[in-house]
Every structure is written in C-alpha cells, then in structure tokens.
Amino acid sequence: GAGVSQTPSNKVTEKGKYVELRCDPISGHTALYWYRQSLGQGPEFLIYFQGTGAADDSGLPNDRFFAVRPEGSVSTLKIQRTERGDSAVYLCASRSSGGSYEQYFGPGTRLTVT
Amino acid sequence: AQSVSQHNHHVILSEAASLELGCNYSYGGTVNLFWYVQYPGQHLQLLLKYFSGDPLVKGIKGFEAEFIKSKFSFNLRKPSVQWSDTAEYFCAVDNQGGKLIFGQGTELSVKP
Numbered sequence: 001g002a003g004v005s006q007t008p009s010n011k012v013t014e015k016g017k018y019v020e021l022r023c024d025p026i027s028g029h030t031a032l033y034w035y036r037q038s039l040g041q042g043p044e045f046l047i048y049f050q051g052t053g054a055a056d057d058s059g060l061p062n063d064r065f066f067a068v069r070p071e072g073s074v075s076t077l078k079i080q081r082t083e084r085g086d087s088a089v090y091l092c093a094s095r096s097s098g099g100s101y102e103q104y105f106g107p108g109t110r111l112t113v114t
Numbered sequence: 115a116q117s118v119s120q121h122n123h124h125v126i127l128s129e130a131a132s133l134e135l136g137c138n139y140s141y142g143g144t145v146n147l148f149w150y151v152q153y154p155g156q157h158l159q160l161l162l163k164y165f166s167g168d169p170l171v172k173g174i175k176g177f178e179a180e181f182i183k184s185k186f187s188f189n190l191r192k193p194s195v196q197w198s199d200t201a202e203y204f205c206a207v208d209n210q211g212g213k214l215i216f217g218q219g220t221e222l223s224v225k226p
Binding site for chain 2: 040042101106
C-alpha cells in the first residue's frame with residue numbers, strides 16, 4: 001500500500017509569511033506525528049495526534065506553530081509569521097493502533113525561510 | 115527528560131570492515147528502542163526495533179543490535195559493511211507513550 005506522503009516536498013517562503021505543510025498518513029493509521037529535523041541533527045518531536053485530537057503537543061516551540069487533523073486522517077502543520085530559524089525538514093510519521101510502536105515516516109517537507 | 119546519545123558523528127570504514135555504532139539513552143522506565151536509517155536522498159526507514167524479549171535483535175540487511183538494560187545501551191552492529199550501507203543512522207527511544215526521542219545521528223561512509 002501507499003506510504004506516508006507529504007506536500008509540498010520543498011517550500012521557500014519569506015520571513016513573516018504563513019505556511020501550511022500537509023501530511024497524508026498510511027490509510028487506517030490512527031496515530032500521526034510531526035517532527036522537525038535541522039541540519040546535522042536528529043528529528044525533534046513537535047506534536048502527536050491520536051485520531052482527531054492532539055495527544056501531546058509538548059514539542060511545539062511556540063504559539064506560531066499549530067497543527068490540525070480534523071477528520072482523523074490528513075494533518076496540516078501551520079506556521080505563522082515564519083522566521084529564518086524555522087528553516088528545517090518537517091517530517092510526518094504515522095502508526096497503527098494495533099499495538100505496534102513502529103512509526104512510518106514520510107519523505108518530509110524542506111522549508112526554507114529567506 | 116529523556117535523551118539519546120550517539121557517540122560517533124561520522125564513521126568512515128572500508129568495505130568488509132565490522133561496524134559498531136554506540137547508542138545510550140536516559141530513561142528509567144520501560145522503553146522501546148529503534149534504529150532508523152536514512153540513505154542519501156531517501157526518507158527514514160526502520161532498520162530494527164526492540165520491544166521486549168531477546169535483547170539481541172536482528173534487522174534488515176544483516177544489521178543487529180543488543181539491548182543492555184544495565185548500561186542503558188542499544189548498540190548497532192554489522193559484521194561486514196558494504197558500500198551500499200553508506201547512510202545516516204539514528205537511534206531512537208520511546209516510552210510507549212508515542213513520541214520518539216532521537217539521537218543526533220551517525221553518518222557512515224563506506225569506502226569501496
């Protein structure tokens with residue numbers, strides 16, 4: 001079956017602009033995660049959804065970052081008033097609810113804030 | 115707070131050499147442990163995982179890892195590396211609560 005997909009693959013935006021990054025998880029996966037990976041670092045957790053609700057948003061760096069998953073499938077990560085420090089690869093992962101803790105990652109969206 | 119430490123940032127080996135990448139984590143409770151690999155231009159893929167049972171786990175492509183609870187370690191090994199193993203390797207842990215905590219990664223370069 002299809003894996004996790006993310007769009008766009010690349011996004012260049014100007015400082016201060018608003019961006020939306022989309023994640024389409026594996027069909028049937030109830031858990032969805034967002035991570036951010038800066039150059040030379042491992043992925044850092046941002047937020048985790050179980051169904052439609054955010055089960056853990058402790059990784060969101062500040063209130064400029066927000067994520068939704070209104071129907072329990074596709075999720076959108078929203079960043080307001082982007083800053084150059086937001087430049088990174090944003091990764092999405094999904095996991096089934098069947099007891100496996102394995103997360104499946106998408107290809108990521110490379111965000112560049114100029 | 116939980117953390118994961120990978121001891122080597124960049125490892126360079128010749129083909130057929132043996133590989134061991136170190137990983138230590140800090141968390142006192144029950145954890146699940148993972149090694150992910152990212153080949154050039156590709157997304158993160160699961161290499162192997164430990165949830166419970168035999169502490170020596172085998173993954174894809176001849177990789178294995180050993181969980182040593184007393185040392186909070188989960189080192190990755192491969193007896194004989196190939197050029198195609200050139201990639202970045204990430205150790206990760208979760209506390210069965212969902213989110214993964216990753217190490218900073220080890221870049222492996224294998225010379226043919």
